[in-house]
Amino acid sequence: MRGVRAIVLRAGLTLAIMLFFASVTVSPAAAAERTLKKATFIPLWSPQAQFAGYYTAFDKGIYRKHGIDLTIISGGPSYSPAKYLRNGKADFAVLWLTTAMEERSSGVKLVNIAQIVQKSSMMLVARKSSGIDTPADMKGKKVGLWGDVFAIPPHAFFKKYGLQVRKVPQSYTVNLFLRGGIDVTSAMWYNEYHTIINAGLDPDELEVFFLKDHGLNLPEDGLYALEKTLKDDPALAKEFVLASLEGWSYAFAHPDEALDIVIKYMQEAKIPANRMHQKWMLERIHDLIIPEGCRDVTGQLQQGDYQATGRILLEDGVIRKVPDFSAFTRSSGAH
16 A cells, blocks of 8 residues: 555656646657766755655665766754755755745745645654643743744744743753653654654653644745756756655655665764664655645645745744745746
């Protein structure tokens, strides 16, 4: 069944991207004669299964098949994909929608070329023993928050329920929560939540608040490029997206092989690799890209989600005006 869904994903995503780049055509003769085009890509973080589709496409030669000699820049806390894109150090990047809208609002002409993750997987997690059963119970509690745009969704949650909490800066681990230093921790379903469970806490000991379940679905991982990149070479952007989607399709159809590939690149980057954790991550990312029973065409940023995210950013003072949707999702060089 998962293989069937992967095939459906590939077909749906490919259709969406083909429509997006409808005016870009490459003749069979030109495709055969073309030389590989060099391009650089930076994911949102260091190698892990969150980005399995891209590493799989790279390792299996899918980007090269699509005419691209790709260099993947290993992300992490010292690497800002938005900055790399803005400064021309990367041609393509993975960004959250909140980050991309903030960049576009500030004058950076970036474009969403594919929305990979359609649903928010961010959550707030508390121990039931702390007496937190509802959002109202967080009032006055210590809540761990990541910085920058990663704090925007929780802030919107607090505002929605009129909560005054004690905000505590949270690092890239959940150690402070595990040690009892905070009452509530920020977590991603595919990552930190599993770390908490692996630390010995049972799911039934935890109270989890998925932000999307509280009307705060802020789409996360999307693929972005500058307008200039699309105008200079729209075919490159088209092939990059199609190769990336093919990589995701292959990764979901061959999860064990995809995990082998991801772990190889994690080890090369000297990052601890726990296969069980990466397996959990890949399965959850699969669920976020292809929700159970989803029949909608994915790969495209939905205007409703875009406008809802824009309203939250406006209310939070992050942007002054919601960027035009048509300019944000396409370029004059690609339609």
